[in-house]
Amino acid sequence: MDKYEVAEILNEIATLLELKGENPFKTRAYTNGARAIEALTEPLDKIVDEGRLGEIKGFGKALQEKVAALVETGKLEYYDKLKASVPEGLVAMTAIPGLGPKKVVAIHKALGIDSLDALETACKDGQIAPLSGFGKKSETKILEGIEHSRNYASRHHLDEAMLLAEPILDDLRAHPDTIRCSSAGSLRRSKETVHDVDFLVSSREPERIIDWFVHQPEVTSVLAQGDTKASVIIGRKGIQADLRVVSDAEFPSALAYFTGSKEHNIVMRQRAIERGLRLNEYGLFKSKEETRDPELRVNCATEEEIFRELELDYIPPELREDHGEFEAAENHTLPRLLEWTDLKGSLHNHSEWSDGRGTLREIADAMSDLGLSYWAITDHSKSSFQANGLDEKRLRQQIKAIAEVNQQLEDEGVDFRLLSGTEADIHTDGSLDFDDDLLAELDIVVASIHQSFQLEEKQMTERIIKAASNPHVHMIGHLTGRLLLSREAYKVNHQEIIDTCAKTGTWIELNASPYRLDMDWRHWRYAKSKGVKCVINCDAHRFEQAGHLRLGANVARKGWLTKEDVVNTRPLKELWELQVRD
DNA sequence: GCCGTTTTCGGCCCGACTGTTTTCAGTCG
16 A cells, blocks of 8 residues: 555544544544655655654654555555444545535434435435524525535636636736735645635735625625635635735734644744743733733734744745754755746646647747747657557658748847747657657657556656656656646556656656646656656646746645756756766 | 653644534544
């Protein structure tokens, strides 16, 4: 069993314990254990083999035994028994907003309900409202929740959230009663998918800001509206948006608090407690007791100053996942992160020659107008016939056509170049769609998998390693083939592939399509530690997808990457020098 | 279930909102 499967079971154990009414701190121990396992950078089976599970923070005797059993045998008696003792379907019911473990159990005890379908029927029949602690509104909300979970995915792509949030943020900024404002939450941390969109505003007139917010034309329903907080559903796709309004003195601590992550915040609070202080969304206070007394407030005008009071360097929002940022911030070793404006071009893109839009010249003009320096045309290869992939003959024609466009650009004095390339399919055996002779004629070779996703992890890993070992391959494209919120990643051993790329000097793509964002940000720190370079690529099929560069850079920041770690921050001349291999 | 430079027992982050209640439990982030 791999670490993700183990983590999933630990999380399920936590939910099951909650349903059984266990000590909440015991529940939390399992949740913490799941997180710690997911965050591991070395293989879990290796840690188990060497008996080092106890070195993981929060791992005592019980968790060590349980995880070792899961890794070694794939089974855990404790889990099986626990699962058998809780009616199936109750876990799914806890996913409905407003229904936690206590209420789910209450409904089950009173009515014997153990599935979403049965719950829906009971609501419609008016059986829920008479229960103690429930009412007519509970019934309506549960029905809405079930409906919502069917109509909309509960998470959304990052670009969708950004596109929705930015105009609202602009309007909030322009609102006469706004002093400061920002996005917060997972959007500000650039998570690859987000559950909701968070806004924070400081103002002397909170009720006016709240009122303005819930009356925005995009708002389709108001979930909650109070004096300092409102939750609404916005947009066609139904994204939840939360707004908090605080005083300006509270803004820095509120921003830190609502940016999260939850795990990061817990460490921040603990650091405050260790220093005899108390941190909450209202400020950092010289008190051990709960207080909002301005007299006790440690004056912090910005987030930076809060970090300083807790003896930390400023931690950029993208890094706030409790994935090692505290150690680095203490030791002054946080990286200076990449900025999206550092990017000079994209090395994996398509044109009308395969399944993209636009002629070579149109693409060159569009990207040059954006201020980029180069743009690789890497159309699909012949095996991807569904994408009108190029065979040898058409690829040779395209190389010539690109040379002609570049000649025109040079004659016109335009400081921009197209690069010739291919996105070569990796066959099941790891061989590529073109011979080495032809690959050698190209500026850029991206090797990607577009079929046979179902191979076992071992075979899939060997397949990619073989492709990465071809001296003509510059980079591996979208390493796991995942489509966020729709298709699971195919199983690969990231570590082995990264180790190979470190030896061969092969780059790994961070595919900046909002549906991919692949390789996942969680693996970049390991790649970086091995000296493997990243390439942030648009995988553009249309002009406007050049904008994916910004998204890709945001996610690269989340992987701790700097300008130096990313190949396409370099000017063309340096890019050529990087390509020379031993 | 985990943890410990006062502690091997008694803590474990904490505040807002909702819906149901007549003062609060449950849920959420």
